[in-house]
Amino acid sequence: MCFKMCSCNNNIYTYEKLSEIKDFLKEKIKNEPKIGIICGSGLGSLGNAIADAVSIDYADIPDFPVSTVEGHVGRFIFGHIRGTAVACMQGRFHYYEGYPLSICAMPVRLMKLLGVSYLIASNAAGGLNPKYKVGDIMLQKDHFNIMGLAGLGPHIGPNDSRFGPRFFPMTNAYDESILNKVRQIVKDLKMENKVHEGVYTCVGGPNYETVADVRALISLGVDSVGMSTVHEVIAARQCGIRCFAFSLITNICSTEYGTTTEDHSCSTEVHSEEVLKVGKDMEDELRIFVEEIVEAISQDT
């Protein structure tokens, strides 16, 4: 596997380097995007809603990393959803791919330079809250930053204030006024029976959690667990982007030890195939959901 890392210091994308990448992209796109969308694992079809699409593979962007995970195509799609200019990432970067969190969150800073002022981030996640079922959606009211508490973050190291202040609050990380709009959309689309609000956490992965991990996360008040989004939202809040995020619950995390069968698999195990399949099964519903959110946000100005 070849990692195309940035040649900058300590793999940090400097303001100057990101400005060069921004200029490269700006030459190829027609409009300044207002809303950034990040597609989670298996959720790339959210990008199919985009009209006048201009696709740019990450591999064709100078000094850009590449997606190495199944379910992440690895490209930007620029275009319009219901008349609003968007920048959509069909594929994100994860810590477990070997990228530091500064690189995982770097595209958010790039989006800011391109003109984005709102972020819609999605992820595939395991359900911890006993009320959740596979195929449900959890609107992120908040996150619990386990990696941050352990000293990992997208903004560790020297701070360039052109990306935002050194210290910044996270009490309103998930924008209450966007959440209110989404609550109304959930009612209008009659999705109340499958939509929840809760707390997400990002673990390092790529292995899924043990029963002890799951029990601990539940006791800490976490409702869904994945391997992304938190550092993206941190980078977004630092540079003033207003955020909305949701989890698609692709599996239920087990609080009980399963029975091992003869082929050494276990009745309560999660596998990435089912994670991707749930995304595929939900693609039409989620596409309409995201279209509605884009339209609601675009009326915000």
Ligand SMILES: O=P(O)(O)O[C@@H]1C[C@H](O)[C@@H](CO)O1
């Ligand atoms: O990119 P997301 O956070 O949606 O991806 C989740 C976490 C892992 O990358 C993968 C595990 O199946 O799905």
